[in-house]
Amino acid sequence: MSEQNKIPQATAKRLPLYYRFINNLHIQGKLRVSSKELSEAVKVDSATIRRDFSYFGALGKKGYGYNVEYLLEFFRKTLDQDEKTPVALIGVGNLGTAFLNYNFTKNNNTKIEMAFDADPNKVGTEIGGVPIYHIDELEQKLSEVQAAILTVPLAEAQNITERLIKSGVTGILNFTPARITVPEGVRVHHIDLSVELQSLVYFMKHYPLDTDEE
Ligand code: ATP
Structure with missing residues (x-):
């Protein structure tokens, strides 16, 4: 997948971890998440999270955070969730x-x-x-x-x-x-x-x- 090729390996390794957390947020009905919340939950520092997420094309907005729906869609596509x-x-x-x-x-x-x-x-x-x-x-x-x-x-x-x-x-x-x-x-x-x-x-x-x- 061309999108995936651009993601550094270290970032790619964290993808499933992010996916699991974002999916849980989605199940709870949450629409957005801050990098601080993410950082605490997945135990990755927020600077790394921001850098990782920029590779996903997700730009967090100040005071808003990241859009859960967008991230979920991205992770599903990238991790081929639809294909078992x-x-x-x-x-x-x-x-x-x-x-x-x-x-x-x-x-x-x-x-x-x-x-x-x-x-x-x-x-x-x-x-x-x-x-x-x-x-x-x-x-x-x-x-x-x-x-x-x-x-x-x-x-x-x-x-x-x-x-x-x-x-x-x-x-x-x-x-x-x-x-x-x-x-x-x-x-x-x-x-x-x-x-x-x-x-x-x-x-x-x-x-x-x-x-x-x-
Ligand atoms: P574990 O290492 O998972 O704790 P264990 O101590 O119960 O397992 P092992 O002797 O490590 O058992 O064997 C693991 C499994 O591999 C066993 O169920 C055994 O029957 C199986 N096994 C042994 N040789 C082969 C083989 N050539 N092909 C497939 N399975 C095998």
Whole structure:
């Protein structure tokens, strides 16, 4: 999308965050929002918000703020909210099961449509309304799916990744600790929850936040 190309990546990353908040305001019947209100709600400083929003073509007016309807329309269009993106989940363990139950339906255009596992006790069942197929059926079932969530054991991650890519997947949300290798053109976002937790605790200890600030 040409409009989206002009948005810097750092701004683009905040889009879903803004969208969720603006959508909630819309549901509450609010017509406008100030950058200060936005800033407090999404925890992004108001200078950054003003700069981000100028990329969206939204110019806040003094004493008025931003038009909620305009922003919502912009975010819907930019994030392709009208077009649902089907997602597959591989590995229905503890984490995978939690995602299937959660299923990202709130204010979101992504939906896990199918899941795969190697365990015969899980295959053929459904969790959160999502059917679980055998991993052997991956290539056959994946035809429409371009995005996948990876929650398999570490040792399986690379092999499954290669099969996903061969089946046309171009984006992987990797929850395994494996640093998977992918060809150019495939996007991997890596979320290692135990590393994140460890990092949080480390920062809490070594970089305590200045509580006098507020
Ligand atoms: P989690 O890591 O989500 O807490 P867990 O500890 O319950 O899960 P793991 O051993 O990490 O289980 O496996 C995650 C899931 O991946 C399990 O449901 C397992 O059956 C499945 N799995 C293992 N190997 C494969 C494979 N080759 N293909 C698909 N699924 C697999």
